[in-house]
Amino acid sequence: MQPAKARARKPSPVATRRERVQSKEDAIIAAAHKSLTTRGFAKTTMAEIARKAGVAEGTLYLYFNNKDALARAVLAVFYKRLTETAKTGVAKCATTRQRLEFLARHHLESIIGERRLLELIASDVRNTQAYEGSDIYKMNREYVAVFDGVMRDGAWRGEIEDSAAQWIKRDIFFGSLEYSMRTLLMKKRSSKKDISAVVAELVKLLMGGAGARVEPISGHALVKAVDRVDAAASRLERLSTVKM
Template identity: 30%
Template structure:
């Protein structure tokens, strides 16, 4: 039995070795994402990842330094996916309130879709002392910075108060989301993404927004109307026949 199985195993290994490196890396990353999501970091085994990817265990160490390096690459890939998907949709969103809500809702959906990866980022990677020097940190900054851009643009347009700190708004939003979804990530509760996105957006926006009647653009238009009315009155005084 062992002798009969040996040639097949050899053929499988040779076939795997003939696969392009890009394909093997892709298969390993997909398998690793599944295993990390299902088992967490500590219980994830390189041998199981290799089996699911259809490669020998040594192939993984050819492309990745160790299990942590593989986790980091999986998380980096996840962030890149989210950034690309969100960017395509965000370009069509108009209005500050809608833009903030879009970012909040997409973030909530990402947590619901990938609770395992979210836990790994919160618990494993972000808690490490070297986190701020990693590419994962840079990607997270890019991912959350859209809120900063939205707020700064709205402040410049006179829609939001000039004393608003865009960085603080970002921290409040993402910190609030993390706090409100933590029970879900611990498998101890659930949340409604749409309702939570609406509530959080309303709370943040209303605290920052300048009343519509006090906004510079409204005041400028009102001033223009007054000037035109004054001009008409002056013309009537100069030419009563009109």
């Protein structure tokens, strides 16, 4: 077996040329990833990346046309990994509710960890006129397709309402999570609990709010009404004691 290895001209322990190039590219991407996620796009310099990767500055441009392209490459491996883990995670869940919960928590935790990469999407990639058709666009499509699949399947099984358009639900799902990330990052402590709260609420909304719908409706309104009667009574009492 291993015909590729067997056909190698050189019996030397060093890798083939192609492998060497590949590993160098990997090293560059890894170095760029580290700098981008720790210092952000604006503050990372090509010189810094080159140093971390152990290559000359000019070498970076043999592998990537410019800083943007390098950042996009970093984003690409992030998306690839994100999509893979999302797919395998969903496959392990039995119900639609569990799948959505997993996807939400998975997305939220992932983007909290790599928050700085989201800058790139917002400020850089999305602005290019040629975003559609780009690699990043395709990867994004593939990633959100996981969510779409779960929702479609859930609707087919009758586990969730499918009233609204799919793209709207998708935007609500990912939009809420990305915005929540900002809030969570600003809160000093707490995390686990807050993440769970966001996930639970979001899933509840997307599932149609079904679980909580039956009882609370009349009960909820009733409680509110009682509160208001109570408040109104207090106001009346105050008036009467003042004796106008």
